[in-house]
Amino acid sequence: MGLRELNVDLTKDHVALWEASTKFFSEVWRPAAISLDRLADPKEVIAPGSVLWDVLRKSYELGYHCSFFPKECGGMELDALSVALVTELMGWAAPDLAVSLGVCTTPFLWSILSPDPELQELVRQFTADTEARLTGCWAITEPDHGSDWILFDNVMAKDPAFAPQVRAVADGDSYVINGQKAAWVSNGSFAKYAALWVSLDPSKGMEGGGVAVVPLDLPGVSRGKPLNKLGQRALNQGEIYFDNVRIPKRMMIAQEPVTFRLVSNGQLCLANGWMGMCFAGCALAALEEALEYAKTRVQGGRVIYDHQAVKLKIFDMFVSVEAARSLARRVAVYNMALTRQMQPGAVHYAMAAKILSTETAFRVASQAIQIFGGNGLSKEYLIEKIFRDARAALIEDGVNDTLAIDGADRLRQGRSRWVVDAAAVQAAEAAAGAGAAAAGMTWEEFEPIVRPKPGTVHMGVMKADPDKCTHCGLCILNCPFRAWEMGENEVPRMKQEYECFSCFNCMAACPVGAISIVDTYHVDSGFFQTDPLPLPVKPPLEPLDAQGKPATWTPVEKLIFERRSVRNFKPDPVPEPLIRRVIEAGRFAPSGGNCQCWKFIVVTDKAMIRELDEACYGVLSMLYTAYKNDAMVKSLLPVYQAKPQPGMFDPRVILGGIGSIYRKYAPVFLDAPCVILMACDNRAIGGPEIQAGIAGQNMNLAALSLGLGFCWIGFSQVIEMVPPLKEKLGLKDPWRICTAMVLGYPKFKQQGIVPREFRPVTWFREGSAGRPEIES
Ligand SMILES: Cc1cc2nc3c(=O)[nH]c(=O)nc-3n(C[C@H](O)[C@H](O)[C@H](O)COP(=O)(O)OP(=O)(O)OC[C@H]3O[C@@H](n4cnc5c(N)ncnc54)[C@H](O)[C@@H]3O)c2cc1C
Ligand SMILES: Cc1cc2nc3c(=O)[nH]c(=O)nc-3n(C[C@H](O)[C@H](O)[C@H](O)COP(=O)(O)O)c2cc1C
Numbered sequence: 168m169g170l171r172e173l174n175v176d177l178t179k180d181h182v183a184l185w186e187a188s189t190k191f192f193s194e195v196w197r198p199a200a201i202s203l204d205r206l207a208d209p210k211e212v213i214a215p216g217s218v219l220w221d222v223l224r225k226s227y228e229l230g231y232h233c234s235f236f237p238k239e240c241g242g243m244e245l246d247a248l249s250v251a252l253v254t255e256l257m258g259w260a261a262p263d264l265a266v267s268l269g270v271c272t273t274p275f276l277w278s279i280l281s282p283d284p285e286l287q288e289l290v291r292q293f294t295a296d297t298e299a300r301l302t303g304c305w306a307i308t309e310p311d312h313g314s315d316w317i318l319f320d321n322v323m324a325k326d327p328a329f330a331p332q333v334r335a336v337a338d339g340d341s342y343v344i345n346g347q348k349a350a351w352v353s354n355g356s357f358a359k360y361a362a363l364w365v366s367l368d369p370s371k372g373m374e375g376g377g378v379a380v381v382p383l384d385l386p387g388v389s390r391g392k393p394l395n396k397l398g399q400r401a402l403n404q405g406e407i408y409f410d411n412v413r414i415p416k417r418m419m420i421a422q423e424p425v426t427f428r429l430v431s432n433g434q435l436c437l438a439n440g441w442m443g444m445c446f447a448g449c450a451l452a453a454l455e456e457a458l459e460y461a462k463t464r465v466q467g468g469r470v471i472y473d474h475q476a477v478k479l480k481i482f483d484m485f486v487s488v489e490a491a492r493s494l495a496r497r498v499a500v501y502n503m504a505l506t507r508q509m510q511p512g513a514v515h516y517a518m519a520a521k522i523l524s525t526e527t528a529f530r531v532a533s534q535a536i537q538i539f540g541g542n543g544l545s546k547e548y549l550i551e552k553i554f555r556d557a558r559a560a561l562i563e564d565g566v567n568d569t570l571a572i573d574g575a576d577r578l579r580q581g582r583s584r585w586v587v588d589a590a591a592v593q594a595a596e597a598a599a600g601a602g603a604a605a606a607g608m609t610w611e612e613f614e615p616i617v618r619p620k621p622g623t624v625h626m627g628v629m630k631a632d633p634d635k636c637t638h639c640g641l642c643i644l645n646c647p648f649r650a651w652e653m654g655e656n657e658v659p660r661m662k663q664e665y666e667c668f669s670c671f672n673c674m675a676a677c678p679v680g681a682i683s684i685v686d687t688y689h690v691d692s693g694f695f696q697t698d699p700l701p702l703p704v705k706p707p708l709e710p711l712d713a714q715g716k717p718a719t720w721t722p723v724e725k726l727i728f729e730r731r732s733v734r735n736f737k738p739d740p741v742p743e744p745l746i747r748r749v750i751e752a753g754r755f756a757p758s759g760g761n762c763q764c765w766k767f768i769v770v771t772d773k774a775m776i777r778e779l780d781e782a783c784y785g786v787l788s789m790l791y792t793a794y795k796n797d798a799m800v801k802s803l804l805p806v807y808q809a810k811p812q813p814g815m816f817d818p819r820v821i822l823g824g825i826g827s828i829y830r831k832y833a834p835v836f837l838d839a840p841c842v843i844l845m846a847c848d849n850r851a852i853g854g855p856e857i858q859a860g861i862a863g864q865n866m867n868l869a870a871l872s873l874g875l876g877f878c879w880i881g882f883s884q885v886i887e888m889v890p891p892l893k894e895k896l897g898l899k900d901p902w903r904i905c906t907a908m909v910l911g912y913p914k915f916k917q918q919g920i921v922p923r924e925f926r927p928v929t930w931f932r933e934g935s936a937g938r939p940e941i942e943s
């Protein structure tokens with residue numbers, strides 16, 4: 168009747184897992200941790216034959232090391248509540264071993280993000296490991312940078328004084344790493360792999376960081392001696408030194424500021440959330456120890472439980488423990504659901520859970536020692552170890568004060584809600600409540616959208632006539648997807664592997680008309696099957712006058728037909744009076760209910776354009792990586808369910824557009840001297856997208872008429888997923904970035920008539936008697 172499990176949505180499976188795990192952790196972990204804690208020299212903890220290896224082996228054998236990993240990678244993919252229950256039990260039995268097993272996952276967990284086949288194989292080897300051969304660590308703290316790392320996302324951390332000491336310098340296809348990580352790296356003394364946080368560009372302070380997966384048996388890696396410390400002694404820690412350690416570039420899984428920020432926030436969120444669960448369990452263990460002792464220790468002729476002062480203390484401990492467990496579980500379940508949907512979690516909530524649980528564990532353990540009296544200080548009793556373990560946790564994974572300072576800033580700025588999307592958050596909560604298998608769309612329904620059957624998607628095929636070609640190379644430069652390469656005799660040819668969505672801009676760019684169409688982009692079958700099939704393309708119909716006689720185009724028509732997207736600009740700035748005229752053309756566009764739901768943000772500052780580029784690149788490259796990774800693509804299902812946007816997965820966008828950005832063929836904003844971001848009011852009559860399109864196309868034509876080049880940058884929408892940037896742009900809900908446009912003087916001719924898909928028009932002419940006539 169005493170301590171209860173309050174979760175009413177526990178299933179039979181949860182209960183079975185709870186019982187089996189309680190048995191394993193109490194019978195195997197707790198005694199092992201007690202014996203390891205007593206070893207005088209921490210070197211003995213990792214000596215051959217140490218019980219640590221038995222514990223790790225048995226834990227790996229039972230799959231506890233990969234409980235959170237997706238099934239596609241061979242993981243157990245336990246639902247978030249199961250992971251929370253197991254973690255709490257680990258912390259209850261032995262927080263030091265819990266941390267050791269927890270950090271083992273770090274390099275492998277982040278490897279899931281990489282599309283690199285070798286890293287993906289590494290993840291599979293880790294999940295398949297039943298002997299604890301593959302161990303890991305999270306190597307972030309340095310002798311001179313502890314709290315600095317925790318503040319990585321804080322404004323002040325841009326100061327070069329924050330720049331980490333471990334540096335990775337690009338050298339051809341490699342990075343060369345030098346520097347030292349602190350003795351605080353958990354498992355640092357024995358881990359086989361590190362998730363290594365490094366500095367790539369010290370001038371940017373913490374913002375110039377990167378994250379690499381590093382095998383720790385490479386030449387140049389060495390280790391310090393294991394750290395002798397107060398608590399968590401079964402957790403072995405030690406320095407790692409890097410002396411000209413060379414890794415292939417592909418092992419640097421985060422090398423752009425935005426990716427670095429996403430991974431670092433993800434790590435902080437998972438680690439702090441995990442500490443919350445673990446030390447809620449530790450606090451529970453302290454309470455249990457106190458309860459049992461108070462029921463048996465007799466003073467004044469009765470058990471001390473009967474003394475009111477002890478009762479008050481115990482109930483106070485109980486209140487704190489249950490509060491910590493509740494918050495920790497709720498935050499963990501919520502953040503895990505978001506993570507599984509590729510959504511950044513709520514970091515300040517994870518910090519809150521970590522702070523509450525660790526401070527509760529420490530306070531409750533201290534109160535428990537008081538209840539134990541002198542015995543509480545004796546190594547005979549477990550409470551003494553729990554107290555020391557809990558003390559270390561106030562510093563571990565970020566000193567609680569530093570976390571609170573950073574958490575407060577996040578709270579004020581709403582920075583942890585990276586995706587400002589109520590639908591996505593609701594879906595995350597629904598998924599969290601109902602377990603991993605959220606109701607709705609199945610994988611079988613989603614698969615045709617994200618994984619078209621092989622051989623059904625046919626890229627366009629273009630050909631350059633060697634007899635006409637003057638080898639100028641303009642077609643190559645003008646292709647948005649860089650589908651061309653220079654072939655023999657300096658005549659361009661399509662690459663071996665390429666994307667082409669039949670925009671025909673290469674034809675428009677060719678000064679001598681040397682390019683012809685061999686085949687157009689089409690999809691034979693499946694979700695994105697092209698309609699109609701085959702898809703005819705035609706140039707604009709010849710103009711006729713009102714009497715049906717040959718005529719000439721008006722200047723407006725000519726502009727419309729000859730308009731092509733311009734993606735190569737001269738560096739010359741666009742004069743402000745011209746920018747204003749372009750904006751005026753937008754302002755005078757028609758809008759539903761005359762709501763004029765748009766707002767323009769003009770960016771001509773090069774550093775700011777670079778910032779926009781980097782932000783969009785970071786998000787898009789993450790999306791592309793997830794898409795290319797079979798194991799991760801399933802995790803996109805809840806994202807899709809929350810906000811179905813099939814167009815995002817059209818091969819022309821995900822392979823062509825986002826793929827080109829990922830490969831850095833051109834920056835997102837095309838190196839243009841002027842970017843105009845268009846924010847729209849979500850409350851727009853008739854919906855913001857259509858209004859943005861109308862106003863934007865007015866601007867496009869106005870720009871052309873002024874001799875400027877113009878391109879739409881739809882990918883700018885992902886700025887919505889980078890709230891600090893959105894905030895910097897001065898935007899808040901209900902305003903959201905709908906699209907952007909770039910302007911500049913074209914580097915070369917990028918105008919001309921090209922053919923276009925032709926869908927027959929349906930007519931109901933006067934006298935048709937309701938029968939349609941379809942134009943051939
Ligand atoms: C048990 C344990 C396990 C750990 N595991 C790992 C691991 O696996 N990997 C890893 O890399 N690291 C690990 N660490 C290191 C841990 O993350 C750092 O100890 C922690 O971030 C604090 O850094 P520091 O010890 O250098 O303290 P410092 O940063 O020097 O802090 C000292 C004091 O100054 C305060 N302070 C510092 N900066 C500020 C500021 N800007 N504003 C206000 N106050 C400030 C702090 O709050 C603290 O009170 C572990 C630590 C422990 C105790
Ligand atoms: C809403 C919208 C978003 C677009 N986003 C981008 C973009 O982010 N990057 C890009 O290079 N082109 C972008 N484009 C340009 C299209 O790819 C281009 O209009 C299409 O291929 C047809 O080519 P044309 O404009 O030269 O006729 C976008 C176009 C529209 C209408």
Ligand code: SF4
Binds near residue numbers: 669672674
């Ligand atoms: S048609 Fe467009 S996508 Fe295809 S090769 Fe030409 S420019 Fe590139």
Ligand code: SF4
Binds near residue numbers: 635680681
């Ligand atoms: S643009 Fe025309 S002339 Fe120039 S390289 Fe291409 S095919 Fe040859």
